[in-house]
Amino acid sequence: MKSNQKPVSGSYFPRDRVRQPDAYTPCYKTSVVRSPHKALISMNNTLSEITGPVFGHSMLGDLDNDMMTNYAAPGETAIGQRIIVHGRVLDENGNGVPDCLLEVWQANSGGRYRHAKETYVAALDANFGGCGRCITDDNGYYIFRTIKPGAYPWPNGPNDWRPAHIHFSLFGHAFAQRLITQMYFEGDPMIPHCPILRTITDQNAINDLIAPIDLANTIPMDARAYKFDIVLRGRRSTMFENRMEGN
Amino acid sequence: MAQKLNFLKESASQTAGPYVHIGCVPNFCGIEGVYPEDLGSRMINDKTEGERITIRGKVFDGTGTVLKDVMLEIWQADHKGLYPAVNEFRGVADANFIGWGRSPGDYTSGEYVFETIKPGIVPFIDGKPMAPHITFWIVARGINIGLHTRMYFPEEKEANAADPVLARIEHKVRIPTLIAERTGDGEYTFDIVLQGDNETVFFDI
Numbered sequence: 092m093k094s095n096q097k098p099v100s101g102s103y104f105p106r107d108r109v110r111q112p113d114a115y116t117p118c119y120k121t122s123v124v125r126s127p128h129k130a131l132i133s134m135n136n137t138l139s140e141i142t143g144p145v146f147g148h149s150m151l152g153d154l155d156n157d158m159m160t161n162y163a164a165p166g167e168t169a170i171g172q173r174i175i176v177h178g179r180v181l182d183e184n185g186n187g188v189p190d191c192l193l194e195v196w197q198a199n200s201g202g203r204y205r206h207a208k209e210t211y212v213a214a215l216d217a218n219f220g221g222c223g224r225c226i227t228d229d230n231g232y233y234i235f236r237t238i239k240p241g242a243y244p245w246p247n248g249p250n251d252w253r254p255a256h257i258h259f260s261l262f263g264h265a266f267a268q269r270l271i272t273q274m275y276f277e278g279d280p281m282i283p284h285c286p287i288l289r290t291i292t293d294q295n296a297i298n299d300l301i302a303p304i305d306l307a308n309t310i311p312m313d314a315r316a317y318k319f320d321i322v323l324r325g326r327r328s329t330m331f332e333n334r335m336e337g338n
Numbered sequence: 339m340a341q342k343l344n345f346l347k348e349s350a351s352q353t354a355g356p357y358v359h360i361g362c363v364p365n366f367c368g369i370e371g372v373y374p375e376d377l378g379s380r381m382i383n384d385k386t387e388g389e390r391i392t393i394r395g396k397v398f399d400g401t402g403t404v405l406k407d408v409m410l411e412i413w414q415a416d417h418k419g420l421y422p423a424v425n426e427f428r429g430v431a432d433a434n435f436i437g438w439g440r441s442p443g444d445y446t447s448g449e450y451v452f453e454t455i456k457p458g459i460v461p462f463i464d465g466k467p468m469a470p471h472i473t474f475w476i477v478a479r480g481i482n483i484g485l486h487t488r489m490y491f492p493e494e495k496e497a498n499a500a501d502p503v504l505a506r507i508e509h510k511v512r513i514p515t516l517i518a519e520r521t522g523d524g525e526y527t528f529d530i531v532l533q534g535d536n537e538t539v540f541f542d543i
């Protein structure tokens with residue numbers, strides 16, 4: 092935020108639930124008993140929703156956004172296709188969201204997660220943990236380095252496979268903006284078959300989760316790049332709010 | 339044709355899945371040495387002002403089964419009702435309180451725990467007081483978009499009765515789903531039911 096500006100405190104645009112997945116989506120079986128049946132209670136944002144914690148860049152370690160090495164033994168790297176994932180976090184007004192915390196997690200290049208509840212037979216990679224994080228700069232820009240995750244099978248239908256994906260948790264400026272989503276890779280043939288993607292019925296909203304290959308930003312002879320922009324809810328400017336100044 | 343509004347649209351949510359711990363609480367799930375500690379695991383320190391409280395609970399699905407792969411986050415004001423946020427203009431919140439916590443449910447019991455302080459009173463949009471409350475956000479495998487709810491305190495009977503958000507709930511019979519149970523001195527239990535007769539009230543905030 093600019094030092095000569097007061098941070099904006101307007102309420103957020105209502106969430107466009109048509110573009111968001113419903114809670115109850117039988118194609119994704121686990122949602123059947125974990126979805127509220129009663130209507131959500133709508134409420135106008137109060138201070139409790141338009142505020143949020145502050146995450147400072149100082150909390151980050153040097154390797155936090157480098158999943159290729161942040162769990163690896165000294166001098167080693169994770170096995171897999173070397174990639175850079177980068178982009179901007181924007182709000183619905185089109186403005187970059189600075190100081191947004193991104194936390195990412197993913198399977199290794201064979202599609203295996205480092206987790207006690209993981210049951211897939213694919214091999215673990217001793218040099219890959221699977222977590223990374225970064226905080227956007229003044230323009231909402233972020234970047235991290237990783238290896239391309241593999242597709243993996245999961246118990247839903249008898250033969251369901253997840254397309255390659257990276258999970259993203261985003262913490263913008265307010266609790267109302269909190270979002271978890273997944274990034275997919277352009278050209279993945281598993282995308283149209285994925286029950287979790289099919290929880291979203293709006294094809295444009297699905298397309299917006301697919302990162303294109305970004306040949307302009309590859310590092311020759313080293314790593315390919317994918318660009319992934321994420322949009323968080325936008326807020327009304329204080330001028331349109333009938334709340335008292337300072338409220 | 340009119341001009342275009344040119345708004346962008348919020349990215350679609352996707353489930354946190356069963357492995358949310360890897361990204362959000364890696365130390366909890368055994369991925370150690372990447373981050374010094376899990377974010378949101380400590381909300382208070384020795385100098386934090388206010389009444390210490392512990393909140394525990396479980397999250398139940400529509401069959402009454404406890405979720406063992408859930409992650410919860412809470413956000414609350416300090417003991418004076420001030421948020422430790424950049425857009426808190428009413429005063430400066432307690433510097434020893436971050437207001438935000440994150441807890442995975444225990445792998446075996448599914449129980450979550452937050453050690454925090456009791457929040458003060460925060461004004462509603464019209465300036466009238468809201469009863470002390472804590473905002474909850476729940477994600478898990480099978481939850482397509484994070485669920486928002488609030489926890490209120492059982493000893494705040496009068497404030498709860500006057501609370502403008504609770505007043506929005508037409509079916510008064512559901513209000514008790516937002517009120518924690520006091521199980522001891524500073525000890526509260528707040529269970530969350532995702533679906534069914536006793537379904538917790540969730541908000542579209």
Ligand SMILES: [Fe+3]
Binds near residue numbers: 198253258355
């Ligand atoms: Fe996954």
